[in-house]
Amino acid sequence: MRYISTRGKAPALSFEEVVLTGLASDGGLYVPETLPRFSADELSAMAGLSYAEIAFRVMRPFVNGEIDDATFKSLVTDAYATFSHDAVVPLKQLDANHFLLEQFHGPTLAFKDVALQLLGRLLDHFLKKRGERAVIMGATSGDTGSAAIEGCRHCDNLDIFILHPHNRVSEVQRRQMTTVLADNVFNVAIEGNFDDAQAMVKASFADQGFLNGTRLVAVNSINWARIMAQIVYYVAAGVALGAPKREVSFCVPSANFGNVFAGYMAYKMGLPVKQFIIATNANDILHRTLADNDFSKKELEATLAPSMDIVVSSNFERLLFDAYERDGAAVAALLERFQREPTAMAEAPLAKLREKFASFSVDDATILEVIREAHRRTGEILDPHTATGYRAAERVRADQATPMVTLATAHPAKFAEAVVKAGFQGVPLPTHMDDLLDREERYAVLPAELAAVQRFVADNRR
Numbered sequence: 001m002r003y004i005s006t007r008g009k010a011p012a013l014s015f016e017e018v019v020l021t022g023l024a025s026d027g028g029l030y031v032p033e034t035l036p037r038f039s040a041d042e043l044s045a046m047a048g049l050s051y052a053e054i055a056f057r058v059m060r061p062f063v064n065g066e067i068d069d070a071t072f073k074s075l076v077t078d079a080y081a082t083f084s085h086d087a088v089v090p091l092k093q094l095d096a097n098h099f100l101l102e103q104f105h106g107p108t109l110a111f112k113d114v115a116l117q118l119l120g121r122l123l124d125h126f127l128k129k130r131g132e133r134a135v136i137m138g139a140t141s142g143d144t145g146s147a148a149i150e151g152c153r154h155c156d157n158l159d160i161f162i163l164h165p166h167n168r169v170s171e172v173q174r175r176q177m178t179t180v181l182a183d184n185v186f187n188v189a190i191e192g193n194f195d196d197a198q199a200m201v202k203a204s205f206a207d208q209g210f211l212n213g214t215r216l217v218a219v220n221s222i223n224w225a226r227i228m229a230q231i232v233y234y235v236a237a238g239v240a241l242g243a244p245k246r247e248v249s250f251c252v253p254s255a256n257f258g259n260v261f262a263g264y265m266a267y268k269m270g271l272p273v274k275q276f277i278i279a280t281n282a283n284d285i286l287h288r289t290l291a292d293n294d295f296s297k298k299e300l301e302a303t304l305a306p307s308m309d310i311v312v313s314s315n316f317e318r319l320l321f322d323a324y325e326r327d328g329a330a331v332a333a334l335l336e337r338f339q340r341e342p343t344a345m346a347e348a349p350l351a352k353l354r355e356k357f358a359s360f361s362v363d364d365a366t367i368l369e370v371i372r373e374a375h376r377r378t379g380e381i382l383d384p385h386t387a388t389g390y391r392a393a394e395r396v397r398a399d400q401a402t403p404m405v406t407l408a409t410a411h412p413a414k415f416a417e418a419v420v421k422a423g424f425q426g427v428p429l430p431t432h433m434d435d436l437l438d439r440e441e442r443y444a445v446l447p448a449e450l451a452a453v454q455r456f457v458a459d460n461r462r
């Protein structure tokens, strides 16, 4: 299997190359040239297997023999052994036919752990094989940095540098990053805001001279391996609820579109899915595009569901490539127009998307209302991201007969602000994290100057 760019001009890559590469050289994102397809028998045979075994079977075709089976199986098994629930991503029934898929049992209590625990191990495997080392740089407004750090802390051939805005992330978020004291983990508090931190990371990728030839790797959600790892829980949830004999629907709290796109891949690989619902917060570009064909940027709004605060939804490009019948030139033209001015999709590809996808946007006041309402009805305290999904599933689901699975993307203890605003006393951290506020921290504080940051990285990488 080869991987090709959504804009049609970059060279095709192997799995190993695509794991080590972020953006394609033509500005596009990599997708598989062909998708594996599971027969009904193959899907039926997955029911009842362990999560790691399902993960191995679902991802094996994408790896394309570039890692031998025994090694790949052990990477997968190690990655999911870090989760505190034996089912890794368990289903919980809320009412007659509505389920939560709990994605928050990983080391940092949110769904990004599912992909990043595997991605770190894949990167380390390929780097070791090549006898290379690499540096990871990333900027975080609080939440995703910790998942990347946890995914890389045991990697011998990787050093990770995560920049966060000094004094502008919550104490829990900061400590989830800064209490990881591994030798290859470097947290940098930038005396500036998130945009300053992100701009310095972007500039470092654009001109990597300061690393004297060492590879710089991005672990953001455009990396194909993250999508691949996320396909697994759709298949696992689907077969647990009766697929392939029975259709299932999914409702996904969405921002960069990586999570729900992985669900769409599972569908294209043979999982019978009736409907995907895209839930957004007030940053609703996905909902505006799907509902009104308004494909335009809007100013960023800080919401109670901060991990979904985005202006542009980067992985949507992968769905566009599919909707435009893999016409890379058409995708490139649309996205170029989108960067300049408000635009719209062509009618035919939009109509195709609307056959499978519905969408709904949920504002902050409604998030609080939903947290209270869901608790009254089900006894569950939802985190604010999951709350957007709960409401969207209720409002736009196609039918009641098909099981609806809402993805619970974060643990409520991680987003205490919203939970407290909704009138609750807060939710305790899980026991394996209850000493987080007493653990030793380590981080550097640097001015928002590119030269200072790059010197720090060059001096500290191993």
Ligand SMILES: *Cc1c(COP(=O)(O)O)cnc(C)c1O
Pocket (backbone or CB within 6 Å): 110, 111, 112, 143, 221, 253, 254, 255, 256, 257, 258, 259, 260, 307, 308, 385, 409, 410
């Ligand atoms: C990242 C994140 C999302 C959004 O996922 P995308 O793949 O960007 O659509 C939703 N909820 C939480 C808690 C997240 O961390």
